[in-house]
Amino acid sequence: MTGQNDNGFTRIQCTVNGVPRSLFIDVRKSLLELLRQDLGLTGTKEGCGVGECGACSVLVDEVLVDSCIYLAVWVDGKAIRTVEGEARDGRLSPVQQAYVEEGAVQCGFCTPGFIMASTSFVEKHQGQEVSADQIRKGHAGNLCRCTGYQNILKAVEKSLKP
Ligand code: FES
Ligand code: FES
Structure with a gap:
């Protein structure tokens, strides 16, 4: 993660479903917001928004997390897996x-x-x-x-x- 600028944005590097990403993000944003709003990966759902229902579950470095209560900046240097990355070559996992x-x-x-x-x-x-x-x-x-x-x-x- 590089330094935060005056507007509360910072740059992070991560991979999402195997694709390297360099992202300039609002440090207050959740991982769920990053996935759905910035990357258009709307497969991950928002149910409760407070870590109770698991609709927003994704894997970060192979650990299952509730992305609604996980800050996007925490994925800096990490690998994210979402439901969109599970099917390969037209075949379901x-x-x-x-x-x-x-x-x-x-x-x-x-x-x-x-x-x-x-x-x-x-x-x-x-x-x-x-x-x-x-x-x-x-x-x-x-x-x-x-x-x-x-x-x-x-x-x-x-x-x-x-
Ligand atoms: S939306 Fe319910 S746990 Fe995240
Ligand atoms: S909430 Fe409808 S299938 Fe689970």
Whole structure:
């Protein structure tokens, strides 16, 4: 991060879905605002705006964060993954594919955040025996107002299989 100017803006470097970015940003901005307003990555959703629902979940250096309560300046020098970067070469990621196959999407508003939480969980536990309780705890920060939890659980179980 270079020095902050008089207007409260500063320059940061980061990668977003593998693409290097040099961004001049308002130091008061959240990562969610940076993604949606500055970069047009509107897949990441704003639900509560206060760190309770997980709709805004993204990965920063592979750590799941609520981007609504994470300052954009904190991603300086870091790698961000959002839902837009998960499909590759026109193919859904294994987690996304499992969500489709298990019907784990209803209105879809919570889905991008859940996909990132599931991706983080699956990448940490791939090939391991995990219980339904562990999967539930791994998604404790994400809320679905359509109450589609059972199918999400099944999708994660499917993604964990080799
Ligand atoms: S919008 Fe960020 S946790 Fe709800
Ligand atoms: S699918 Fe509607 S809020 Fe989760």
